[in-house]
Amino acid sequence: MNESNTGISAAKTIGDIVAADFRAAKVFEKHGIDFCCGGKIALAALCAEKKLDLAAITSELEALQGEPADQNQKYSSWQLPFLIDYITNTHHAYLHENMGQIAAYTDKIAGIHGAHHPEVIQIAAIFDKINIDLAAHMKEEDELFFPAVKRADAARIAGITPDADDQDTIRVCIFKFYPEHEEIGEAVHSIRHLSKDYLIPPDVCNTFMVTYRKLEEFEDDLHKHVHLENNILFPKAAEL
Numbered sequence: 099m100n101e102s103n104t105g106i107s108a109a110k111t112i113g114d115i116v117a118a119d120f121r122a123a124k125v126f127e128k129h130g131i132d133f134c135c136g137g138k139i140a141l142a143a144l145c146a147e148k149k150l151d152l153a154a155i156t157s158e159l160e161a162l163q164g165e166p167a168d169q170n171q172k173y174s175s176w177q178l179p180f181l182i183d184y185i186t187n188t189h190h191a192y193l194h195e196n197m198g199q200i201a202a203y204t205d206k207i208a209g210i211h212g213a214h215h216p217e218v219i220q221i222a223a224i225f226d227k228i229n230i231d232l233a234a235h236m237k238e239e240d241e242l243f244f245p246a247v248k249r250a251d252a253a254r255i256a257g258i259t260p261d262a263d264d265q266d267t268i269r270v271c272i273f274k275f276y277p278e279h280e281e282i283g284e285a286v287h288s289i290r291h292l293s294k295d296y297l298i299p300p301d302v303c304n305t306f307m308v309t310y311r312k313l314e315e316f317e318d319d320l321h322k323h324v325h326l327e328n329n330i331l332f333p334k335a336a337e338l
């Protein structure tokens with residue numbers, strides 16, 4: 099869906115607004131609006147539900163349009179294989195490199211600081227589950243979904259009907275991935291809540307500090323990752 103960028107329509111969904119211009123994510127974050135998993139609701143409906151100032155948010159979004167966009171905001175104009183490679187090389191690579199280390203750190207601080215800060219025991223358990231779930235989820239994306247989307251996209255470009263098995267894979271995967279993203283997103287939100295927005299207590303060691311910084315970085319990366327898949331990749335793949 100390539101809508102014009104002129105004027106912010108309150109009827110557009112959060113996801114569509116961020117897909118059209120990734121800088122909108124900054125505005126949504128500022129107002130506590132979930133643009134990744136909760137992105138399917140229209141801006142006006144969300145503001146009414148959360149009692150947010152629609153006019154103020156709309157004018158902040160419109161102000162962005164006067165600012166130059168950089169290359170990073172053109173995700174929605176990228177060809178599908180390029181977008182998939184970007185997700186793989188940026189977000190999946192980040193997770194492969196960091197998940198194990200973060201899990202080891204959360205386990206370590208649970209052992210050291212769990213007695214005085216019992217929330218870190220819960221955080222370690224939640225992160226261990228995220229680690230397992232996300233690894234299985236990414237494996238399915240890497241080995242099944244992404245190759246099927248690339249093949250179907252190549253068929254579309256060649257003017258051929260995509261293979262029926264690939265179309266099935268795409269349909270089944272998207273149906274499964276949305277709720278998986280939501281579940282992982284909720285788990286990450288509960289870590290943020292338990293850690294009081296990653297507030298580092300005064301009586302803890304450097305590993306604790308590094309762990310909270312890494313968890314915050316992980317959440318930030320995950321939001322961008324899930325946004326690219328939920329709001330840009332999946333809708334385009336569904337059209338194949």
Ligand SMILES: [Fe+2]
Nearest residue numbers: 236239323327
């Ligand atoms: Fe992914």
Ligand SMILES: [Fe+2]
Nearest residue numbers: 235239275327
């Ligand atoms: Fe995903």
